[in-house]
Amino acid sequence: MPFALFLLGVAVFAQGTSEFMLSGLLPDIARELRVSVADAGALTSAFAVGMVVGAPLMAGLARRWSRRGALLGFLVVFLCVHVVGALTSSFAVLLVTRVVGALANAGFLAVALVAAVDMVPADAKGRATSTLLGGVTLACVVGVPAGALLGQLWGWRAAFWAVALLSGPAVVAVARSVPGGPVRQAPALGGELRALRAPRLLVLLLLGALVNGATFCTFTYLAPLVTEVTGLGDGGVPVVLALFGLGAFGGVRIGGRLADRRPVAVVGGGGAALCLGWVALALGAEIPAVTLGLVVVQGALSFGVGSTLISRALYAAPGAPTLAGGCATAAFNVGAACGPWLGGTAIDAAFAGEGGYRAPLWVSAALVALALVTGAGALAGVRRKGRAGQGVHRAS
Structure with a gap:
């Protein structure tokens, strides 16, 4: 894989x-900010909505x-809105910064995906997208638990400052490594549409929207699940998030190697295992060993299946490069927007002590089953x- 592709992964x-x-x-x-946990979950949905519109x-x-x-340009805007988010004391302003940051993120990722597949042979799109998305899974392994730890030590604003500081080296890396030419000679817009x-x-x-919706439905509410159902306390949250991210990183790497050769097996077999895994976690979330083990498995399956669907979508649209x-x-962020909303709605509807925080797990299982x-x-x-076409061909 080209070195510039790994540097794009730094920004991702x-x-x-x-x-x-x-x-x-x-x-x-x-x-x-004096809002409910379900209302705070709208911050995740707002980011996803910005990605949906912006992409x-x-x-x-x-x-x-x-x-x-x-x-x-997209990366600098992303950096600036995190500075604003770290300074504000208004939930409404924070919500707006999430939308604007998502627009910038969407633009960056859309261009980066095209750049990534342009850097590799035509039959290696799966590996290229998995390499790029490796930055996302590393964020789960390192960035998200570190953000949770910063939040526990110095408050949630410290995590926003950390993202702003992290974006600085990413700006330098992109400026030095990415060619300055056009994305490619673009075909007519009408033809692409x-x-x-x-x-x-x-x-x-x-399919991508449904699978990613299932992922975010549970992932958004992992913290209260860990503290209220599993009983690991606040100190267990970074550990569980890191385990989920570790599984996600492995899933992307393995999925990337299989996506170009056996996509149906990855999506079908991995999807079935993913559905059963959400059910198992819903049934056994009060047992620490079950939770710690399954978050690794579910992270791997969620991102392995999800990254495969992204690469297949790129294969399926050669006329819209x-x-x-x-x-x-x-599409994937339609799922990321709807997933937390569905999870929050399920919590509000089913809430009866700690049992309410299991509800997103059942929703995730239903989305993957669909x-x-x-x-x-x-x-x-x-x-x-295909069989009908072969029959017509033989008859002729």
Whole structure:
């Protein structure tokens, strides 16, 4: 893999830390800003909404920009909004900074995905996207637990300052390593938009939204699950987040190697195991050994299946080389926006002591089950069409 691709992963690491770190900070933010934990979960949804809107919009705007200029511009805006977030005492302002930061993150990731696949051979898109997304999983392993620890030692604002400081070296790395030419010679916008209507692509985007929705539905509320259900206390939150991230990193690396060769096995087999894992965690979350073991497994399966779906979406949209990355990013963040909302709604509806914090786990299992049914139906339809086509060919 080109060295510049790993440096792009550094910037993605900073942004992934910001996107995920609220999982360990929500209780503190809720207390200081005087909102409920479920309302504080809207900060995660707001970031995801910004990613959903921003990914296709920023990808479209940056189609003919300098690659380096676009990436640097998005990254500088991202840094600045975290400074504002660290200084504000208003929940509304913090919510706005999350949306603006997400727009910048979306633009960066959309351009970076296109840059990544341009750096490698046409049959290595899975490895390229997994390398880039390795920055996200490293954020889970290192950045998110570190953010939770900073929040416990010096308050949640320290985590925002840390992301701003982390973004500085990322700016330098991108400025020195990424070529300054255009993203690529972009085809006509109308042609790209028509290519995005391909049924296979739409199914893959839907599956990605469902799987990522399941991931964020539980991940957003891991902190209260660990403290209130598992009983590990505040000190156990960084440990559990690190274990989830460690599994996610392994899942992305393994998924990236298999995504180009055995995508159906990864999505089908991994998805079934993922669904069963959420059920098992819901049933055994009060047992520390079960929770500690399953968060590793679920992290690996969630990101292994998710990264495979991203790479397959890029394969499915050869006619939309500059917008496919933005649409894949948007679809996955539809899940990231809906997942925390569904989880918070489930907590409010089912809350009865510690049992309410298990509710997001059941929602996650249901979302993955829906993805499996949808994927199986789509695959069966493709195979029926293939057999029908072969029959017509033999008859002729």
